[in-house]
Amino acid sequence: MxxxxxxxxxxxxxxxxxxxxxxxxxxxxxxxxxxxxxxxxxxxxxxxxxxxxxxxxxxxxxxxxxxxxxxxxxxxxxxxxxxxxxxxxxxxxxxxxxxxxxxxxxxxxxxxxxxxxxxxxSVDNCRLFVGGIPKTKTKEEVLEELSKRVTGIVDVILYKNCFDRRLNRGFAFVEFTSHRAAAMARRALVPGCVKIWDQEVMVDWAEPEPDIDDEQMKKHLEKKEYANSPNKDEGIGSVGAGDSSCDSPIDVKPCNFMYNTSPPKETFPLAPAKLDAMCKRYLWAPPRYEYQKYVDPTGAEVWVGRVELPHVGSPLLNVPRSIGPLTTRSCFSVQQAHVEAAENALHHIKMLRADLIQRSTPAPVPPVYPSLLQPVPNCVPLPYEYLYRPVSQPAMPVTVPAIWRTV
CATH class of the missing domain: 3.30.70.330 (RRM (RNA recognition motif) domain)
Incomplete structure (x- = not known):
């Protein structure tokens, strides 16, 4: 036989x-x-x-x-x-x-x-991130409009603006019945091909939430740790879902490593909101930002930001600890430095989670899951590093204040 x-x-x-x-x-x-x-x-x-x-x-x-x-x-x-x-x-x-x-x-x-x-x-992601939503739209209006184009929507998570509760933050998380339904919706809402309310929207996978086993969740519920949380479902968007006004920390070019020479882009700075949502959902201490302004070799005023997460614990870490400070490259404004600092923190969290998963597995598994982002170089553009210049040019004076301003 x-x-x-x-x-x-x-x-x-x-x-x-x-x-x-x-x-x-x-x-x-x-x-x-x-x-x-x-x-x-x-x-x-x-x-x-x-x-x-x-x-x-x-x-x-x-x-x-x-x-x-x-x-x-x-x-x-x-x-x-x-x-x-x-x-x-x-x-x-x-x-x-x-x-x-x-x-x-x-x-x-x-x-x-x-x-x-x-x-x-298994990674079974059923949630999409949708950016570019008009800030005047309600949850019901977003659900109705998206339902005209895709099927299988279970819920729409839309957050209010911190300063004006009548407005939303310009993005939402859309939950579907299955991973397949979410994948089909992502294909249907291709940027540049589909417009909603006469404007293009940005659609990407939302990052899967950190895993919490049932025993750990039971302990949290017994302690009522989530009772005072203002948002019951703070979704975590993918790190690259919203472009910032600075260059992305992933797309680093050797000739443009120390400081940006291109004008800022008019996009949706979503990284700070996503970082705040993550900290609120998992009861981590809020991020601490600091900024420093100085003059670069071209004579322009630039800003460098840094962020620290003072207390990051479960479900990412069993033993809570501090992350950072993480320092940005130079930016054109304090707002840009704020956005890039948040992006660096989100990327660091993602790489930390990937490292924990790899260490828990004896050997690499076949490439079934979406590829993770590559590590960011340890870029700390302190003022003295601006002495990098062609040998033929004389050294340029740099004006540097001695104190960081904390916000």
Whole structure:
């Protein structure tokens, strides 16, 4: 009996024992859902990603292993044209606690001699960031207008302006029924092709929120730590969702590393609002900003900002600690320095979270998730660094105040 027929009999035997169906479609083979399942699919957070699978392993071996920690709702094994698996799979459990146990107990499981699999929580992002919304629009108006163009919207999160409660902040977070619905909406709302209220909107993925396990959340709720929070759902937008008036800290060109020579851009400075929302949601201490003005070698007045997060804790860090101070490059105004300082802080948080995830995984998993941003160079443009100049030119005097002004 050849291997193909042998595997067919094994899968048929698995179907007979469990009552689950097995269907192959579009490069993946689905095991499930349970024959006795009634009602909607499990909630978000019940899926795990399984990586570093040996190519000759299939459902007949995987199902018994992953069934040990809880009832499987569905398993999706990625297949290639030769009949081998592609080295990874997705397992959805009937509840979030079983998914949490799978990550805790099966990550690093030795499935073959010397072969350890990686099991991490799956990124199932159902939220989009939408910028460029007229500040006079209400939540109901935004929901009605977006519903004319896309489907599957569950909720619209729209924040009020801090200074005028009759206005919004110019952006919103839109929650969808599924990741697929959010992806289809992102395709439909392509900037430059679709206008809402006669103006273009900016659409991007919202960054997935830091994970909080059920036991940790239960402790928070018992302490009523969120009772005094003014916003019940402070969404976290992606770091690059809103361009600032300064150059992005990711797009650093060697010839323009020390200071900007291009005029500021008229865009939506959303980084400070997103950083404030994150600190409020997770009860971190608010960011502290400082600014310094001085004269660059061309004689222009420029500003350098720095930001410190004095107390960052759960769900990002188990032991709270300070982050920063993080220093910006020179900017044309204190407002630009304020925006770039917030962008640096958001980017640092994102890289810190990525580092924690990598350290918790024995080896890199296949490139299934969206790629993370690259680290920012440690740019500290202190005044004495402005002595960088061609050798043929004489040194230029620089006027530097000695005191930082705290805002």
């Amino acid at each position: 050849d291997k193909k027929n042998d595997m067919t009999y094994k899968l048929l035997d698995l179907m007979q024992k469990t009552g689950y169906s097995i269907v192959q479609h579009n490069g993946q083979r689905k095991f499930g859902p349970p024959p006795d399942w009634v009602g909607p699919a499990p909630q978000k957070g019940c899926e795990v990603f399984v990586g570093k699978l040996p190519r000759e392993i299939f459902e007949d071996e995987l199902v018994p292993i992953f069934s040990k920690v809880g009832k499987i709702y569905e398993m999706r094994l990625m297949m290639d044209f030769s009949g081998s698996n592609r080295g990874y799979a997705f397992v959805t459990y009937t509840n979030r606690m079983d998914a949490y146990r799978a990550v805790k107990e099966l990550n690093g499981y030795e499935i073959r001699a010397g072969r350890h699999i990686g099991v991490v929580k």
